[in-house]
Amino acid sequence: xxxxxxxxxxxxxxxxxxxxxxxxxxxxxxxxxxxxxxxxxxxxxxxxxxxxxxxxxxxxxxxxxxxxxxxxxxxxxxxxxxxxxxxxxxxxxxxxxxxxxxxxxxxxxxxxxxxxxxxxxxxxxxxxxxxxxxxxxxxxxxxxxxxxxxxxxxxxxxxxxxxxxxxxxxxxxxxxxxxxxxxxxxxxxxxxxxxxxxxxxxxxxxxxxxxxxxxxxxxxxxxxxxxxxxxxxxxxxxxxxxxxxxxxxxxxxxxxxxxxxxxxxxxxxxxxxxxxxxxxxxxxxxxxxxx
Ligand SMILES: NC(=O)c1ccc[n+]([C@@H]2O[C@H](COP(=O)([O-])OP(=O)(O)OC[C@H]3O[C@@H](n4cnc5c(N)ncnc54)[C@H](OP(=O)(O)O)[C@@H]3O)[C@@H](O)[C@H]2O)c1
Numbered sequence: 308x309x310x311x312x313x314x315x316x317x318x319x320x321x322x323x324x325x326x327x328x329x330x331x332x333x334x335x336x337x338x339x340x341x342x343x344x345x346x347x348x349x350x351x352x353x354x355x356x357x358x359x360x361x362x363x364x365x366x367x368x369x370x371x372x373x374x375x376x377x378x379x380x381x382x383x384x385x386x387x388x389x390x391x392x393x394x395x396x397x398x399x400x401x402x403x404x405x406x407x408x409x410x411x412x413x414x415x416x417x418x419x420x421x422x423x424x425x426x427x428x429x430x431x432x433x434x435x436x437x438x439x440x441x442x443x444x445x446x447x448x449x450x451x452x453x454x455x456x457x458x459x460x461x462x463x464x465x466x467x468x469x470x471x472x473x474x475x476x477x478x479x480x481x482x483x484x485x486x487x488x489x490x491x492x493x494x495x496x497x498x499x500x501x502x503x504x505x506x507x508x509x510x511x512x513x514x515x516x517x518x519x520x521x522x523x524x525x526x527x528x529x530x531x532x533x534x535x536x537x538x539x540x541x542x543x544x545x546x547x548x549x550x551x552x553x554x555x556x557x558x559x560x561x562x563x564x565x566x567x568x569x570x571x572x573x574x575x576x577x578x579x580x581x582x583x584x585x586x587x588x589x590x591x592x593x594x595x596x597x598x
Contacts, residue, residue, distance in 0.1 A: 314447060315339060317367025319360065319382060321347040324398055325373030327426045329354050331455045339366050364389045369447065372397045372407075383410040390414060394444050396451070400470055400553075401583040404437030404463060415440040417448040420466055421455065422473050422525070423547055427535055429528035430456030431521050433469040457524055459517065467583055468511040471553055471575035473521060476504060478554035479561055479571050480529045481544035486563055492533075496526045499565045507572035553578045 316332060318325045321342035329338050329351065339355040341363040342348050348356045357363035364370055364386050374382055376399045387410065396417045397407055404416045416437035424430040432452040436445045445460065452458045461469060480500055484492055501522050508518030533540060548554045557575035561567050 314368040315366055316369045316371060316451060317341070317357070317363045318371045318373050319363065319386075320373035320375075320378075321351065322373065322375075324421065324425065325371070326351065328371065328373065328398075328421075328451075328455060331425065331428055332451055335454055336451065339363055360385050361389055364393065367393065369394045369396060369451070371451075372399060374399070376400065376402050379407075380410075383407065387411055394440070394447065396448055400474070401579070401585075403583070404435070404440075408437055408439065413439050415444050417444060418463065418466065419448060419452060420469050420474060421452065423477050424525065424528040424532060425455035427528065427532055428455055429524070429531060431473045431524050431528075432456060432458045433461045433466065433473060434458055435461050435463040435466060456528075457521075459521070465512055467579035468513070468576050470579040471557065471572050472508045472511055472513065472518075473525065474579075475552075475554040475557050475572070475575040476522075476525045477529050477532070478544055478547045479504070479557055479568060480526060481533075481540040481547070482558055482561060482563065483565055484529075484533075485539065485541035485544060492530060495565075496530060500568075501526050503565050503568040504572075507569035510569045511572055511576050553582070 315337045318329050318340045321340050325340065329340050332338055333353050339357050340348055340351065341357040341360055357366060370393055372382065379399065379402055390411055394415050395407060395411065396419055398419050398421055404418045407416045408414055417434055417440050419432055419434050421430050421432040432455065434445065434448055434452065449458045483500060487495055504526065505518045505522035508522055509515055533543065548558065553575040556578035557571035560574040561571035
């Protein structure tokens with residue numbers, strides 16, 4: 308494996324996340340991208356556009372899977388024979404490193420969970436390594452995601468809690484901000500949101516220091532994002548709330564009350580766990596069908 312900045316990074320999928328990552332890392336790493344919809348990569352500059360998946364994998368030392376969980380089987384099947392000993396980084400919610408290793412065969416896999424704030428370089432990204440990834444692999448993955456914000460290394464069993472706390476946190480914050488006047492946002496965030504949100508992070512398993520640090524980073528990042536996108540918190544909340552997802556489950560418990568944040572994060576964690584189980588069952592069924 309080439310070390311650090313010499314590594315060529317290949318990104319599969321140029322949607323919300325793939326594009327945001329490419330834009331942030333392209334000045335440091337040689338970056339190549341492929342999306343099955345060529346229109347999505349047409350106006351991206353200083354990034355090589357691969358004509359197909361095989362070509363992307365041939366060029367890249369590291370392959371980032373920035374596609375939706377439902378597209379995993381197809382993409383893994385296509386790259387399986389050309390992946391060799393390359394490092395594979397998945398950013399998909401609910402897809403375990405074991406699942407990817409099973410299809411790719413003892414591949415070096417890192418699972419990463421970024422959040423919305425990567426768009427402005429203020430993301431909080433959790434990483435965990437699969438069975439065959441080395442400490443150098445984890446170091447390189449951290450180096451890449453340090454370019455889109457702050458990184459934290461977790462055990463894989465914490466990934467559902469991470470999805471709920473770091474992933475759905477901005478949605479909860481936007482919902483609460485949408486209920487008060489703009490002048491009060493900074494004071495509300497500092498004095499009410501951050502303490503209650505940090506407590507909810509601790510409740511789902513983060514240490515007190517981690518929960519406090521990440522609550523602060525996320526809350527302040529949310530305010531910058533609102534400013535930069537010039538959108539209302541209500542509109543942003545709707546944008547980050549997928550139907551049947553973790554944020555939606557949390558919002559039902561939040562009920563617009565900052566003190567209910569621990570309930571909201573716990574409900575989101577439960578939903579993340581359910582989604583991971585559903586994904587595992589669905590994938591196992593598909594594997595049996597294919598076999
Ligand atoms: N959005 C978030 O805030 C967030 C946060 C953390 C993690 N994630 C994870 O990040 C992943 C990507 O999410 P996203 O929001 O960026 O999704 P997205 O906007 O839908 O982007 C995925 C892109 O991949 C393309 N694609 C699908 N199949 C492909 C293939 N075979 N080859 C090449 N490209 C293909 C899609 O094209 P089509 O649209 O034509 O299918 C789409 O352009 C998901 O797994 C999600 O769980 C997202």
